[in-house]
Amino acid sequence: MPITLPESLPAFDILSKEGVMVMTPERAARQEIRPLRIGLLNLMPKKIQTENQFARLIGATPIQIDFQLIRMTEHQTKNTAAEHMETFYRPFAEVEASGEKFDGLIITGAPIEHLPFDEVTYWDEMTRVFDWTQSHVFSTFGVCWGGMAMAYYFHGVNKHMLDHKAFGCFRHRNLAPASPYLRGFSDDLLIPVSRWTEMRQPELDAAGLTTLLASDDTGPCLVEDACHRALYVFNHFEYDSTTLKEEYDRDVAVGKAINVPANYYPDDDPRRTPSNRWRSHAHLLYGNWINAIYQDTPYDLAEIGR
Numbered sequence: 001m002p003i004t005l006p007e008s009l010p011a012f013d014i015l016s017k018e019g020v021m022v023m024t025p026e027r028a029a030r031q032e033i034r035p036l037r038i039g040l041l042n043l044m045p046k047k048i049q050t051e052n053q054f055a056r057l058i059g060a061t062p063i064q065i066d067f068q069l070i071r072m073t074e075h076q077t078k079n080t081a082a083e084h085m086e087t088f089y090r091p092f093a094e095v096e097a098s099g100e101k102f103d104g105l106i107i108t109g110a111p112i113e114h115l116p117f118d119e120v121t122y123w124d125e126m127t128r129v130f131d132w133t134q135s136h137v138f139s140t141f142g143v144c145w146g147g148m149a150m151a152y153y154f155h156g157v158n159k160h161m162l163d164h165k166a167f168g169c170f171r172h173r174n175l176a177p178a179s180p181y182l183r184g185f186s187d188d189l190l191i192p193v194s195r196w197t198e199m200r201q202p203e204l205d206a207a208g209l210t211t212l213l214a215s216d217d218t219g220p221c222l223v224e225d226a227c228h229r230a231l232y233v234f235n236h237f238e239y240d241s242t243t244l245k246e247e248y249d250r251d252v253a254v255g256k257a258i259n260v261p262a263n264y265y266p267d268d269d270p271r272r273t274p275s276n277r278w279r280s281h282a283h284l285l286y287g288n289w290i291n292a293i294y295q296d297t298p299y300d301l302a303e304i305g306r
Contacts, residue, residue: 019178023295035064036103036293037301039137041092041129042071043110043146047080053238054106057286063294068102070095072122092125096132101304103297104289105137109144109236113159113197117152127153133230135305138297140230141289147223147232148199154228155207159197166193166218168244168262169277172235176212180292181224181231184284190263190277192239193218194247199234222285231289237282245274 006012007024015022038058044050051069058065071077073091107129112120120126130153133140142150151157169190174182191213198219204211209232213222223232236243244261248270251258266272298304 017178019180019183034299035066036290036297037066037068037101038104038290039068039070039095039102039106041105041107041146042069042089043108045077045079045111047077047089048084049240050108050238053240054108054286057238057282058106058290060283061287061290063290065290068095072125074125075122092129096128099136101136101138101301103138103293103301103304104141105133105139106141106143107146107150109146113145113148113195114161117149117158130154134228138229138304139289139293140228142230142232143238144195144234144236147234148197150225150228150230151199151204151207151209151223151232154225154230155209157199157203157207157209159199162196162198164259165196166198167247167259168193169264170215170217170235170262172213172215172221174212175214176210179212179224181222181285181288182212183288185281189213189281191215191221191281192236192244192264192278194236194239194244194261195234199223233285237278237285239278241274241276241279245270 012022012024040051040054042050055067058067069089070092071085071089073093077085110120117123126149130150140150142148148159152159170193171188172191174185174187174189176182177185177187193215201211201214201220204220204223208227210224210226211220211222212224214220218235221233221235223234224230225232244264248258248261260268260270262268264274266275
């Protein structure tokens with residue numbers, strides 16, 4: 001939550017430049033409080049696991065969140081009970097037709113990264129989602145494939161296939177310590193990575209996008225798209241302690257070639273229990289995103305996009 005200080009106080013400028021959330025008394029007096037409306041467009045096969053991961057992070061702030069679950073209209077999941085989907089999810093077409101607006105929207109990753117974007121069965125609807133966010137969502141957070149797809153749609157930045165899977169926990173550098181999204185972040189940190197594709201820094205730079213976190217091993221991680229009020233994260237802060245283990249065990253069980261996830265198991269030994277070394281930064285990132293929305297979103301939801 002922000003600290004309220006007189007604008008003329010030297011600490012106001014100093015803390016602002018350091019990325020601390022500072023608010024003038026005049027602005028604080030004008031604020032009214034309501035729950036933030038955050039949507040999750042869930043493209044992952046294991047819907048319930050993904051719901052839990054993101055709800056855990058965005059629900060950890062002092063701000064009340066109205067959490068809405070959304071699915072693609074025609075795409076049917078094979079890994080989650082139909083009853084669960086019918087009870088808790090709304091198809092995007094219904095949300096779109098309602099005209100309702102959201103303070104924030106998270107678009108998850110999807111296990112389709114080997115496909116060109118326009119060969120994805122629901123790509124046409126996905127592009128409608130992206131256009132809809134510009135008039136009906138205050139801030140959008142694209143995760144892994146979701147972030148890459150947004151960068152491609154809005155800026156023409158394409159993903160590139162890797163010759164081997166980027167898989168494990170990798171060190172990342174904090175490139176923008178004063179960013180409100182990186183408040184409280186260390187200078188470097190460990191983040192889970194699990195993907196067969198990458199976005200390349202020169203292409204992101206040419207598109208005018210700002211990279212906030214990057215790794216010498218796996219490239220850009222967190223990218224800000226200020227023009228579209230969006231963040232793109234290509235790695236997985238939201239992962240549980242055992243998510244990489246579950247992916248590794250699944251591939252081993254079916255005989256798929258897979259490397260042991262790097263820097264994940266103690267001594268890189270899959271027989272040992274992995275430890276979670278990214279949880280605190282995961283809470284910081286999503287908490288900072290929620291707080292940034294809280295500071296600037298209109299009190300009247302109808303004003304979003306105007």
